[in-house]
Amino acid sequence: MIVCDWNFGRGKIQVNVGYLKEAGLGESFQPFSVFREYFGFVPNVFLAQTLLPRVIAAEAELARAILLERRCLPQILKERMLLALAAGRGSTYFIGLGSQVLSLLGASDSKTDLSSQETLLVDFTVKLGTRSSSISRDDVERIAAGRWTNESMLEAVLLAGWGNFLCTLSVGLGAEPDFAAAPHVATTTSLDIVSAERENFGPYLSAKEMPSDFAPYAFLRDNFGLVPNVFQLQGLSPATVAAEVEAMRLILLTDDVLKRKQKERILLAVSASNQNTYCVAVYAEILTLSGVASEESYQIAADHRQAGLSELDRALLDFAVKLSARPEEFSREDVESLRRHGLSDEQILEAVAVTALTQFLNTVQQGTGAVPDFAPRRSFRLKIGNKANLSSPDSRPKPEEEPPDPDAELVQKAQAGNLQAFEVLVEHHGKRVYRTLVGLLGSPEEARDAMQDTFLKAFQHLAGFQGRSKFSTWLLRIASNAGLQRLRERRPMESLDDDGPEGEEGFRPRQVRAWTDDPEQLYSQSEMRSLVENCLKKLPAKYRVVVLLRDFEQLSADDAAAALGLGVPALKSRLLRGRLMLREALAPYFAKSPTGVGA
Amino acid sequence: MITCADFIAELGNYMDESVADEVRVQLENHLAHCQTCQVIVDSTCKTVRIVTDSGSFDLPDAVLKPIAAEIMAKIRSEQGR
Numbered sequence: 001m002i003v004c005d006w007n008f009g010r011g012k013i014q015v016n017v018g019y020l021k022e023a024g025l026g027e028s029f030q031p032f033s034v035f036r037e038y039f040g041f042v043p044n045v046f047l048a049q050t051l052l053p054r055v056i057a058a059e060a061e062l063a064r065a066i067l068l069e070r071r072c073l074p075q076i077l078k079e080r081m082l083l084a085l086a087a088g089r090g091s092t093y094f095i096g097l098g099s100q101v102l103s104l105l106g107a108s109d110s111k112t113d114l115s116s117q118e119t120l121l122v123d124f125t126v127k128l129g130t131r132s133s134s135i136s137r138d139d140v141e142r143i144a145a146g147r148w149t150n151e152s153m154l155e156a157v158l159l160a161g162w163g164n165f166l167c168t169l170s171v172g173l174g175a176e177p178d179f180a181a182a183p184h185v186a187t188t189t190s191l192d193i194v195s196a197e198r199e200n201f202g203p204y205l206s207a208k209e210m211p212s213d214f215a216p217y218a219f220l221r222d223n224f225g226l227v228p229n230v231f232q233l234q235g236l237s238p239a240t241v242a243a244e245v246e247a248m249r250l251i252l253l254t255d256d257v258l259k260r261k262q263k264e265r266i267l268l269a270v271s272a273s274n275q276n277t278y279c280v281a282v283y284a285e286i287l288t289l290s291g292v293a294s295e296e297s298y299q300i301a302a303d304h305r306q307a308g309l310s311e312l313d314r315a316l317l318d319f320a321v322k323l324s325a326r327p328e329e330f331s332r333e334d335v336e337s338l339r340r341h342g343l344s345d346e347q348i349l350e351a352v353a354v355t356a357l358t359q360f361l362n363t364v365q366q367g368t369g370a371v372p373d374f375a376p377r378r379s380f381r382l383k384i385g386n387k388a389n390l391s392s393p394d395s396r397p398k399p400e401e402e403p404p405d406p407d408a409e410l411v412q413k414a415q416a417g418n419l420q421a422f423e424v425l426v427e428h429h430g431k432r433v434y435r436t437l438v439g440l441l442g443s444p445e446e447a448r449d450a451m452q453d454t455f456l457k458a459f460q461h462l463a464g465f466q467g468r469s470k471f472s473t474w475l476l477r478i479a480s481n482a483g484l485q486r487l488r489e490r491r492p493m494e495s496l497d498d499d500g501p502e503g504e505e506g507f508r509p510r511q512v513r514a515w516t517d518d519p520e521q522l523y524s525q526s527e528m529r530s531l532v533e534n535c536l537k538k539l540p541a542k543y544r545v546v547v548l549l550r551d552f553e554q555l556s557a558d559d560a561a562a563a564l565g566l567g568v569p570a571l572k573s574r575l576l577r578g579r580l581m582l583r584e585a586l587a588p589y590f591a592k593s594p595t596g597v598g599a
Numbered sequence: 600m601i602t603c604a605d606f607i608a609e610l611g612n613y614m615d616e617s618v619a620d621e622v623r624v625q626l627e628n629h630l631a632h633c634q635t636c637q638v639i640v641d642s643t644c645k646t647v648r649i650v651t652d653s654g655s656f657d658l659p660d661a662v663l664k665p666i667a668a669e670i671m672a673k674i675r676s677e678q679g680r
Binding site: 281422 | 601602603610611615631632635637638639641642643645647650654655656658667670673677
């Protein structure tokens with residue numbers, strides 16, 4: 001058992017302070033001096049990383065810049081901000097550490113000592129650290145109204161980033177607490193209530209011109225081809241930018257433990273799980289520069305489990321995403337799982353460090369409100385098609401302007417007993433009734449039977465048709481009901497009306513490879529026909545029928561909703577879900593291959 | 600900040616151009632730098648186009664005629680009772 005005696009002021013401790021193996025770094029290991037200077041000792045969360053001294057060196061650079069050199073806010077306030085964030089995140093490790101530091105500073109950890117101005121900043125830090133995607137310009141304006149300067153706000157942003165960084169490290173490494181944590185109630189911030197109409201777009205800070213030879217920017221340009229906005233917005237604190245870039249160099253841009261591509265994938269997947277679209281865009285671009293196909297990058301962001309990665313790389317991303325998104329579920333077993341996949345403790349340590357660094361960068365981006373660096377990959381503006389169902393509500397006929405039902409005269413005659421008129425209606429509408437029924441039922445024979453039922457029923461009830469809707473809408477309503485009734489009889493257990501276990505919410509597109517520009521050119525007309533028919537059959541009936549009425553029969557939303565007895569919002573929701581499911585089923589036939597050639 | 604989930608929830612209204620201007624601006628800002636959502640919008644529009652133009656489930660005239668005749672025969676026989 002290796003025993004260290006350099007843990008200043010706290011006697012000798014055994015080295016195994018976390019899930020991973022550790023190495024004996026000597027007392028003279030220079031980066032530790034930063035932690036000793038700030039904390040008075042070297043906390044276990046850093047001792048647990050001795051397998052990779054360069055990672056500790058990176059963390060020491062960040063600690064120096066954020067904790068020691070940033071002097072805008074008083075240290076006691078900074079510690080209270082970090083402690084409140086630790087409590088907000090439920091981090092036992094950091095509650096113990098933060099309380100101890102405050103006690104060494106001679107301050108209490110009670111929030112009641114804070115002025116209302118200080119409370120604003122503490123609350124901002126907690127909100128940014130715990131619910132970063134909900135930060136808005138409103139929050140930033142409150143800080144400004146509290147007479148805090150941009151420098152103070154930047155310091156709060158950096159502290160929130162640092163707090164998230166350390167919380168992620170302590171969970172991923174399983175660091176033993178340095179001190180027992182007193183029970184600490186999670187902070188409720190006064191910023192909880194935000195306007196629903198808030199403006200979420202930044203930037204919240206101004207970029208500051210830096211000399212053209214500012215070394216960290218030159219390094220970013222050399223390695224990533226640009227200086228991402230998130231770094232430009234931190235121009236008020238060049239030392240922090242330098243520390244962040246150094247941390248990226250030491251943790252990300254190395255290939256000796258995990259491969260750089262593996263680490264960049266972690267950046268991407270964790271940012272996606274944080275719903276940080278800015279960071280997803282930046283890291284996807286960076287991955288593309290590393291030679292990863294852009295389609296793969298975006299598939300990782302959408303769902304890394306569907307990105308065609310090796311089992312090991314998938315397990316690595318599972319690990320990182322769980323650590324960042326569900327830290328309360330993370331345990332030693334997650335580390336063991338990676339060991340079973342053949343990863344060394346050095347590699348697991350690096351995965352934890354990269355995940356923590358991603359949390360830091362994501363938090364800083366949200367706090368600074370950095371806007372995207374890239375122009376859209378292609379100019380994107382929805383082209384409205386010439387289909388009735390893609391036309392704007394304004395261009396659709398208003399109810400009072402609706403042209404008369406073209407079938408009105410024939411219907412009147414049929415209502416008066418003219419069978420020839422009804423026969424013309426059958427011939428006019430037979431095809432669309434059949435299409436709807438065969439699309440719903442699948443079987444042409446059954447569709448023909450249901451078609452007969454539909455027209456017989458229409459004839460029987462024709463006298464009651466008062467022309468409040470078009471005859472065609474009324475007819476399709478009868479047809480849809482006839483088809484759905486047959487499905488119920490076929491599978492009485494299948495619910496056609498309720499959302500069932502997979503509700504309207506939560507459908508997540510998984511196929512995110514771009515489609516070829518002209519998909520119709522890939523297959524013959526008959527091949528396209530059977531492709532669509534086969535894919536449509538895969539949709540649950542309640543979505544299928546909506547797609548049939550809107551996209552095949554071109555009914556308006558109002559008419560389709562009326563035909564199905566649904567409200568318009570419910571119809572629209574089902575239509576979107578149905579179209580997305582159909583898109584999912586068709587994607588393998590029309591998506592570009594990873595090499596960019598057709599499907 | 601609009602997330603991909605927020606964007607997809609509004610996709611139907613966006614395609615219908617039935618979102619308020621300020622929501623549309625937020626959606627398009629998201630779209631401008633989110634390639635995943637660009638792909639989803641583009642491929643969903645193409646899906647609708649393909650489905651609409653596919654001619655799927657079409658009933659040839661030659662098949663429709665006898666079915667229509669059969670339906671009318673049933674109606675006439677019902678009426679004759």
